[in-house]
Amino acid sequence: MKSDMNASQRTFWNKYIAKARIDVDYPSYTKVSRSWNDEIPACPVNRLYFIMEGEGFLKIGDQTYYPRPGELYILPAGSDQAYGTISDHTFGKYWFHFTAKIGDLDLFQIVQTNPFIVVKDPAALQQTFEKLIAYRRSDALSAEFRVTGIVHELIAEFMESNTSVKLNLATTPTHEKMNGVLRYMEQHMADQVSIETLAQLAHYHPNYFINAFKQFTGYSPIQYMNHLRSEKAKDLLLTTELNVSQIADSFGMELSYFSRMFKEQTGFKPTAFRDLRPR
Template structure:
């Protein structure tokens, strides 16, 4: 997925994908019955199946798979999903149903993966599933946090270990339009870019554009521009000897506004950020 991307693009997608909102519906271990079979057109949620024993099939779109013990399968939301048995030796599997959305979009329609991977450490995955099941059934006030953490780890591991990952930038027309807007903002980072200008690039009415932009990025246009500027400022603070005033000028900002914006974005004053990072680098082995 990183091939062909510059640092700014990787940073954007890393943070954009991390905005996914997760919601766990069910988690369990099941030794399925011979009658286990169903078809779910455009299923609205994701399924994770970790196969421990037995045999059967799963179908995603027009592709049919025959999972083996030790394999983890993801059936992504929005796809046509089906499953069933093929013998009396039925699946024993850990499983969960969950949603993972960025705005109105499903995470695994944006980030496309191969559906299966061979689990590297099945004992650890079994332990994690057991914990997920326990937290999903717990009345503890922190159980949702714990379940969310485990599910997030499942997703991160699945992505990291997957052999085929690509961004589906055409999953919705919004991507093509917003990518043009984001590129324009990056190229005009030192200018006072208006909402009217950005909405014209996207061919949206200004009022609709603001909502669509926030749905896509999680930021308002001014918040996202400040995010870009703070990222650029961090780079300049670390890689150049420009003083804070010069960096503010390079970003087309008044010094007082730049310093306030940078502190709001990072929690540090610009000079404190530079000093801290330099000390960290000096003390690293």
């Protein structure tokens, strides 16, 4: 995923999209009938199709695709979707429906991709789907962990193999406001930034802002600021010769508070973390 983000921003967004809540329905293999066709305006679920044989069409919005065997498609939730046959040589496909929610948003509202990839190892993916189907039918206590784990792997593979992946960071007014707040915090790590200042940037009441910020990031404002500082401090410890006191000063923090904050964030004292550098 290419972007002009810095390391801290990439780390945040990577963790943010990984919070998607996955719910999976109907994993199956189907040889579709000649009458297989439908139109679904603003489809509420994502549809994933791994084409094994045959021909037909898929439509996402105004764009029509004619999938070939060995291609994996995701039709994103919220899009106008349609599908159908074009001959008696119909699709044989592995498929399932799923939701992937981050707050009120769908994952593929935030992560925008091309709708399909060419699978590198179709036989291996076929085995993965067979495992997915078996786990969904299982009544083992661990079965749902296995199901969601496989779907996470499939989404990761889809994103890594995709020719175009980008973050849509202006999906909603809330996202746009919070992105401005995050940028401000990134630029003022050395300052004592008040909740009131951040709330004004987002045009929220301070009490509402704290809840909205935590829902958006998973952190309270002070936790997120300390997360930013610890990520920056890790970089300074590994790539510069600044001593711990100088690094603490760069954040406008007392040495003892900085050291305690760093250990809470990373599990290491600053000096112990620096010892991890390759020698």
